[in-house]
Amino acid sequence: MPSDQHPVPPEALPPGWGPVECCRDRLAYRRARPPIELVADRTPADCSHPGLGLGFCWELQYQCLFEDREITERIGRVSTRHAAVEGLLECMSRLHGRLENRADPAEIRAALADVSLAGAVPDGSAR
Secondary structure, three states, X not given: OOOOOOOOOHHHOOOOEEEEEEEOOEEEEEEOOOOEEEEEEEEEXXXXXXXXXXXXXXXXXXXXXXXXXXXXXXXXXXXXXXXXXXHHXXXXXXXXXXXXXXOOHHHHHHHHOOOOOOOEOOEOOOO
């Protein structure tokens, strides 16, 4: 698959969502109303549990504009690109069903609070 081809076909996206960026190290999808962007970035796995032996993982986060402030919050980390795609789709589906045309960060956080991420990477600080 070429690196600039989005892994989610347009017909599989929830209404209102569209691709923004797709490259080897980053995937991003956006919804215009309310303006939310979901991003998966490939990052070093240096903060993951050392027993996993991962060199890289994918960090999922959302970005939104609220009262002239850009807010970025982490959703979670997963071990593979496939898990990142699945996680982004799950987040899009949850947000599509719960948000109106305007949403504050607390509503977004609540909608994504219990997203189940396949291949989740535990934090290295957790004991």
